[in-house]
Amino acid sequence: MALYIARMCLVFVVLLLLCVTEAVDRSNFKTCEQSSFCKRQRELKPGQSPYRVLLDTLELSDSRMTLQLINDNNKVRLLLELYRLQGNMTRVKINELKPLKPRYEVRDVLIADPPTEPLLVVTQDKNGLVLSLGQDEQRLIVSARPFRLDILKGPRVLLSLNSRGLLAFEHLRPCKDTISHKITSTFGGMWESIKSLFSSKHDDNTEEVEETETSKKASDKEDQTANEEEDKPGMWDETFKSHSDSKPNGPSSISLDFSFPDVEHVYGIPEHADTLRLKNTHGGDPYRLYNLDVFQYELNNPMALYGSVPVLISHNAQRTMGIFWLNAAETWVDVGSRTAGEGSTPQTDVRWISETGIIDVFIMLGPKPTDVFTQYASLTGTQAFPPLSTLGYHQCRWNYNDQEDVKTVDQGFDEHDIPYDFIWLDIEHADGKRYFTWDPQKFPQPREMLQGLMDKRRKMVTIVDPHIKVDADYKIHSEIRSKDLYVKNKDGADYEGWCWPGSSGYPDFTNPEMRTWWASRFAFDKYEGSMENLYTWNDMNEPSVFNGPEVTMHKDAQHGSWEHRDVHNLYGLYVQMATAEGLIQRSGGTERPFVLTRAFFAGSQRYGAVWTGDNAAEWGHLKMSIPMCLSLGLVGISFCGADVGGFFKHPSTELLVRWYQAGAYQSFFRGHAHLDTPRREPWLFGPENTALIREAIRQRYTLLPYWYQLLYSAHRTGQPVMRPLWVEYPEDPVTFGIENEYLIGKDLLVHPVTDEGAKSVTAYLPGKDEVWFDVHTFQKHEGGQNLYIPVSMSSIPVFQRGGSIITRKDRMRRSSSCMENDPYTLYVALSPQGTAEGELYIDDFHTFNFEKQKQFIHMLLQFSDNTLSSRNLALGSNFTTEAWIEKVIIMGAVQPSSVFLKTTDGVRVAVEFDFDSDTSVLTLRKPGMNAGAEWTVFLQYHQDTPKHNSPEHQTL
Structure with a gap:
């Protein structure tokens, strides 16, 4: 009993600290200096590489080249493998030639073995060899002494490996106790x-x-007989604060440097609360990739957060490339940029340092940004295509108290005429924080609650975390223990740590058997009280261990034959993978799942959405949500958002309104708040602010067709939804550092107001030969300029690119599901040449039938030569819709003399229209075409009438 009381006191103290701390306690988390392998590796100086190539060990097959490297200091040999991959990629693997035991190689991240192409050695001599990469005069040069790889296009070096001589491979060795x-x-x-x-x-x-x-x-x-190397502190055991890390395998860290000549801008390696462009880390800590539960994180800091994607993208006006460092251990990334000046050319050097594993790196050679996204998607997959409803607004807090509270909040949205799709329940909904259960006093009839939401075509999300309460009467715990599926500690017993339920076990999600069992728990007859409109939130899956080192699992814990240090960054991906599979299985493989995760890795995009974690109600956190989500989009995770209003603290009404306005234009749109904050439902801040929030949410709902089409495109192609401007304007250096505005797809530019008391913003409109239309006023602006924009509290600066067609639904209902068959409005923004193009995508909005049975509508919308047409891209599909086109708005138009519609069966029908000469907007009213049909609308003009509102025609 005394031990139990002591443990409960510890939990109370931990929870109390979590609730009252004002900001992250950085002393809980390591710096590079405190991480022994990072410190050791960083002490190495460039320019003195001990590795050279043994050229007579060359072996070449159709798809693979191998060479041995030798370290002249200790005579340990490494095996270098080179692969030329389809799609203009190169894979480089380096491992010990004869390790004492196997070293961990990451599993389940690549969607398949990447297809290869033949390698061809062009020349070879005593200094090295040259291989053809078979595209655009690309060659790979292997220099023998010291070892170095260079990839060239013609005479120009695109990328170099080990040019600074920082390859380091700590070989496995017997402990000196032998x-x-x-x-x-x-x-x-x-x-x-x-x-x-x-x-x-x-x-x-x-x-x-x-x-x-x-x-x-x-x-x-x-x-x-290799030379023994001097032992250094932390090689065989390490202590951080009160935590000891045994290292039975000894030092095993790896490092490799990459150089990008003529490159000043690199991006990626989320997740960090930092600028979009990666900063120079010399003189400070490197960027850290190690999934951690960080309480109210600091801004402008390279410290690790909840997720890790080891992908870095380089960009200049000539080329975009990427590096995918496939390693799941703790990793640090040093970035050194040299800008052009005083006769020197710019260069960026990047060094990757991981605690264990092997070097397995994919070099994505672009050359365009879109090519890099395609290349990475071919390796790790694309964004899961979510149900339409998940793109609506989500209302959450820690915690809605009980069923009556849920009903009251739900009614509040109706009473204030605010649409929403999901209401969320945090950890307090469960019985003593036993996941897959309901508190019998607060939620005695969960099915009745869910049915009430379903009757309104709304849905719910409940949290299911991966720490399991150690309780013999808790079925989930007893079954995992009986199946021996918990992570083990270093002594072989079940690993236990402290989290929300108190003493907790941690399922070993790296084990396929565990994932299969976990997925089965979501069946309707296993997860009692669940229904088809209940979805899932995986939090704390870094994993979070309140009494563990750095608030996470001990590195010497065991996942089968592997240590936790080998697989740490994979844990959250595996939790989300198993959960998503469970939601799919419960429907018999029919329904698309929705799973939100806090921890993630490369490939997590295949399983659902990500949010940016425990932010705060501060203006800086609102601003930081933009580069954080943009960084995630660059590495494949397009379904991203930040907690609207800030999770911690209480936002001012101004900040809350501005956050709703910004959040409405991010992929995942959820309001969320901490247990100790005042209630934040949108109608609690006075009628004026309620109206502003209502308008922001309504703007989100009008654009759902566009968001849905972009998420479909992301699923099919891997292209990001939220995009930095440089992705679409790669040759414009002005765009390279912009992170306070962004593109949604290629056609909407958003510049949220993120400064307190702002009276204006200045937005950069890219494209010197393009035009942009204010979506609220239809005013046209020339591209290639900084535009001064006066703003009020109702302002959300958004512009549509001239040359685009965007589909909207302007009728507002209480949820997206109620809008499925509502009519569409086409917003046509003409280019200076009088053309425009867009897409319309429709399916059943929630099943896999679009993929399995090809049941969808995909229309190409084009405006050219005064003709607007819809053409079918979904050949072979017989899917139909009741939705129709009720309005067409053409910006930058000239008034026609008449308009008529021609259908595919030859019927010709006159179309009513209005023209506003002040805004040059032509509105076609109720043309009546079915949204899934092919049709053509003709604008007719008198012979001497200019046919579109170009600058040249305006002077006639």
């Missing part, structure tokens, strides 16, 4: 003589002898 070490200690002088004898055979003068078949046969002896 008998051999004791012998060495006893007979030190004799051993040194033996080592000298062997090392004399490997000086520079015997290089040619080394690289013969005879020396290759002697490599075993060479490995056995």
